[in-house]
Amino acid sequence: MSGEKVKGNMLNVCLYICGFFLLWEWLRPLEQLTDTANLGVFIIFLVVSLVLALLKVNVFLRNGIKLLYVLYTINFLYYEGSFFRLKWLLTIADSLIDNMRAVFQGDWTSLTDDFRSILFFILLGLMAYLLRYWLINRKQIFIFFFMTLLYITVLDTFTPYEAKFAIVRTIIVGFALMGILTFYRILDREKLQMPPGFVKKWLAPFVVMLGVSVIIGYIAPKASPIWPDPVPYIKSYSQDSGEGLTGAKKVGYGENDTNLGGPFLPDDTVVYETEADHRQYWKVETKDVYTGKGWISAEENGERIAFDMDEEFPISSYSDEEMKVDERTAIVRPLAQYPHIIYPLGLKHVENDVGHSYEVDVSLEKIYGAELGNLPGIGQYTVEYESPRFSMSRMTSAVDQNHPLLTEEFMEHYTQLPDSLPERVRDLAIELTQDKENWYDKAKTIEQYFGRVDFQYDQRDVAVPGRNEDYVDQFLFETQKGYCDNFSTSMVVMLRSIGIPARWVKGYTEGDFRGMTDSGQRLYVITNNNAHSWVEVFLPEVGWVPFEPTKGFSNNVQISNDLDNEQTNQQDDVLEAPEAPEVEKPEEKEAPLESPTSTFSWSDLGDKIKQFFQTHWEWMIGSMIVLALISYMIYRKRLKWLPYYLLFRFKKRKKDEDFPVAYVTLLKQLERYGLKRKPEQTLREYARYIDYYFSSGEMSALTSTYEQYVYKGKLQDGSWENTKELWENLIKKTIA
Structure with missing residues (x-):
């Protein structure tokens, strides 16, 4: 084979690879937005179709291979028995006849899943053929490239699908395709030959130019949107417009937790900005009564204790007076009109510039502004708190049931469960913890149980318990799919079922890290997407200890491992939030999670690099101009x-x-x-x-x-x- 043909084939391979990635962007949202499963078999079908086209396999052989693959896949997914026992072909033939009859009658809801899959295979085959036609015959791809961009941007705007990186990928692949096709068209128009090394020398500067353009586009400062988000405006016409309408609720903090479950839609409205030197969860309130469907407070209008900025917070979460703590200060700027404040674990003081005083609801541990019950006039406030280092030896010490803090009233309050709770919930908790000797080990075992592969984190496909179903029982034994409310509520109920006092906590995760402030603090932005719920367990020798059962999250609890008299700070594993920005009620959007004891973090490094580029972009552009001039002089x-x-x-x-x-x-x-x-x-x-x-x-x-x-x-x-x-x-x- 001549060098020219080899280079031409190499370019064709590049074309097909880029075309495949462009077509893949159409398939990526399907698993998140539809009921489509086993997406991998469809992607493999695309690869097979494009490879056969690249190799110019005879059309009859090519279609025969694809038909064989489709039949094998349908048999594997929907039929029992061996593929080589051809009796199942009679069954699929009958299914095709029935489905075609339904198509001609317009009865689309009667179509079976195997027939829908066949139709999808046919659609993908047509797309692969059109892609080959555009790339090889017409050598034009702009229309398909533009339609792909339009498709993913519409999904990003009107659905929970996050297309931030999809747009970047599509731009890179689309520009690469248009560059290669332009090269081909110039060769055809000018009737040029490709001598040895010609393609490589043309391709190298093109790749460099494309890479530099993408990097500049990514790191350069970007103006805020000129047009407002159209989605809330459009949705306003359908919200509460009729009776009996159901659907996904909007993510964010809410007071009504009586009926948990169901899907949630994202909302990136900023509600707080914080400046802190340490990442931690931000608490709003606790709930103590589980109803079988959700949470309520034992006292709807509980006792409120007033305190001002010169007084300590009247409620302490710790019973260990010798606990080691780190004195910390954080600044909070509320950007939403909530009548409460958010505060970290170990709160001591709340200060502001205008002298507002506060009230705390004892049953909820929820802090309100004392002036007319709201805070809009306070603006920025500062919290002083003690970040605890829980002692492992004290947490794992044997629990004395006669401990003065474990009064009958206290235990009854924080081990409350409805009579309707299925017995198998308690049986599961006993089975998991039967070989554990102390409350901390039992709680840790249950927390780790939710990290099993059986449990899936999801905000869209989340069930709502029926009239006679228990919320926790449904999650543990039926769906095993949900967001933080499912995980945290289930852990509290399991702990209570074996006599360990626990409560449900609501608030926010640390938010999105945005860089360092002039004062050396870390700036975080908290949106409705960061609303979250977790668990607090009462250990008599320590106090209320936070636990995080939700898959993919960490509450940054610090523990001193002093079992062997070695004071080593250790921290719960920091886990990344799920791949796409996580949205729920309450839930965390994917954000850089930082660890004060960690020496390296990819997310932190990425943020620092991006911040450096955004801070020094003028200098960098100037340097690039100088380098361009130097390169030009060298070229001359x-x-x-x-x-x-x-x-x-x-x-x-x-x-x-x-x-x-x-x-x-x-x-x-x-x-x-x-x-x-x-x-x-x-x-x-x-x-x-x-x-x-x-x-x-x-x-x-x-x-x-x-x-x-x-x-x-x-x-x-x-x-x-x-x-x-x-x-x-x-x-x-x-x-x-």
């Missing part, structure tokens, strides 16, 4: 230095295969020097012209050897060694 002076580079490049080459490359390089150098070959000139005529110009016979000798290579397809042994000196002499003569 190439006749002075390029010959030396070529001599160095071919100095140690000794193989005869290097001669054709060296000869083509010499032709290009002569053209750069100004001795351009005319279109009607043969190589021999051009060689005589060069020899006449330089008063030598070197070019004719080189051309004679090159013609042997062109017409005979091979060179005599030692051709390059015998002609290398002639080649070097001509290169030296082009030094300006």
